[in-house]
Amino acid sequence: MxxxxxxxxxxxxxxxxxxxxxxxxxxxxxxxxxxxxxxxxxxxxxxxxxxxxxxxxxxxxxxxxxxxxxxxxxxxxGCGPLVLTLDGSTDPAALTGKRVAVPSERSTAYLLFRLWAAKHVPGGVGEIVVMPFDQIMPAVRDGRMDAGLVIHEARFTYPEYGLSLQVDLGSWWEEDTGLPxxxxxxxxxxxxxxxxxxxxxxxxxxxxxxxxxxxxxxxxxxxxxxxxxxxxxxxxxxxxxxxxxxxxxxxxxxxxxxxxxxxxxxxxxxxxxxxxxxxxxx
CATH class of the missing domain: 3.40.190.10 (Periplasmic binding protein-like II)
Incomplete structure (x- = not known):
């Protein structure tokens, strides 16, 4: 099998x-x-x-x-995906028209991001770039991406890349629905x-x-x-x-x-x- x-x-x-x-x-x-x-x-x-x-x-x-x-x-x-940036902004409007790296177009992380962005990012984000999840934080750190949607161990390691949390999509989902x-x-x-x-x-x-x-x-x-x-x-x-x-x-x-x-x-x-x-x- x-x-x-x-x-x-x-x-x-x-x-x-x-x-x-x-x-x-x-x-x-x-x-x-x-x-x-x-x-x-x-x-x-x-x-x-x-x-x-x-x-x-x-x-x-x-x-x-x-x-x-x-x-x-x-x-x-408490285990949801995170949106990370280099500039430390916590204002969702800062993502308007920006390039965002995501781990998969059919990932739960990206679906949660789309549901959240539809309510919180006026005018919508700009370009979405799919890349392996372990390449996302380096791309944001190096300025090749404006923001990154991360999963897995990135919850624990993103400060090592000098990145800041813009939104915890898991917390948003739990507050919005009361569900895991x-x-x-x-x-x-x-x-x-x-x-x-x-x-x-x-x-x-x-x-x-x-x-x-x-x-x-x-x-x-x-x-x-x-x-x-x-x-x-x-x-x-x-x-x-x-x-x-x-x-x-x-x-x-x-x-x-x-x-x-x-x-x-x-x-x-x-x-x-x-x-x-x-x-x-x-």
């Missing part, structure tokens, strides 16, 4: 047991490590793998072929045994929590020279109760985000019932 997820600490922590033969009855998994922009686009092609980590914002394009699984992904509070932030989704092809896959992934999450030391070398080997304490902070932020099970509030957050986006024409219209598939409920 083929699976794709990022080399970020939360994903390698969660999927370590599954991909190292530590889950009973699970098949051997062939792993593709890929940035979220790659998996978002891969999922809409015939080359899409059996199981993939994509942005929740990309779900409307793939729900006919893939089912959303209720575990393994990233959804929570849907970030990364785990999907599987609908023709597969979704109940079994869900069980294997949930078991991998539980193994990771019960044996945190077991995955440490694996996590750090893929962490792009990240300091161990930053990697651990990354795991603690993005791996939470929603990773084991989305639950009612998790599904409510996903429906709120994608329902609002569809109503505003930012994603294709789709059947909300396809988000929660009876075969993969806990």
């Amino acid at each position: 083929k699976i794709a997820f990022s080399p970020c600490p939360n994903d390698t922590f969660v999927f370590h047991a599954l991909t190292h033969g530590l889950i009973e009855d699970a098949p051997k998994f062939e792993v593709k490590y890929a940035d979220i922009d790659i998996t978002n686009n891969l999922a809409v092609t015939p080359e899409g793998l059996d199981v993939m980590k994509i942005s929740y914002a990309a779900l409307p394009w793939v729900l006919n072929d893939y089912a959303l699984l209720p575990c393994g992904g990233a959804l929570g509070r 932030i849907p970030l990364g989704a785990i999907i599987a092809r609908r023709h597969l045994d979704l109940k079994a896959i869900t069980g294997w992934i949930r078991a991998s999450v539980e193994y990771a929590w019960q044996h945190p030391e077991a995955s440490r070398d694996y996590v750090l080997s893929h962490a792009q020279e990240m300091a161990p304490d930053v990697a651990q902070s990354h795991i603690e932020l993005y791996v939470n109760d929603f990773t084991a099970d989305l639950g009612d509030s998790g599904y409510a957050a996903i429906e709120a985000l994608l329902g609002r986006a569809a109503a505003e024409g930012l994603v294709p219209a789709f059947d909300l019932d396809k988000l929660k598939w009876p075969q993969v409920e806990a």
Whole structure:
């Protein structure tokens, strides 16, 4: 079976047991490590793998072929994307007509940014430039971009680049809706045994929590020279109760985000019932 997820600490922590033969009855998994922009686009092609980590914002394009699984992904509070600048401005109007770097056009981060900017940036931003998330902060620091939309460990490291926080989009979303932030989704092809896959992934999450030391070398080997304490902070932020099970509030957050986006024409219209598939409920 083929699976794709990022080399970020939360994903390698969660999927370590599954991909190292530590889950009973699970098949051997062939792993593709890929940035979220790659998996978002891969999922809409015939080359899409059996199981993939994509942005929740990309779900409307793939729900006919893939089912959303209720575990393994990233959804929570206090873990949203940030808009960073070099000039220290906290006035949203300062982004009017500016160049903004984003990690993917179909990322949840960019979708949240578009929803926020529509209300707070008069006249709209200027050029949007997609680039790998680890290149965004250097581009803003060096003046090649006016602002950057960042995710993952950038929450902890952006001061090292001399950058300032303009807005925490996760805080904005939580204040606006009262709901957690849907970030990364785990999907599987609908023709597969979704109940079994869900069980294997949930078991991998539980193994990771019960044996945190077991995955440490694996996590750090893929962490792009990240300091161990930053990697651990990354795991603690993005791996939470929603990773084991989305639950009612998790599904409510996903429906709120994608329902609002569809109503505003930012994603294709789709059947909300396809988000929660009876075969993969806990």
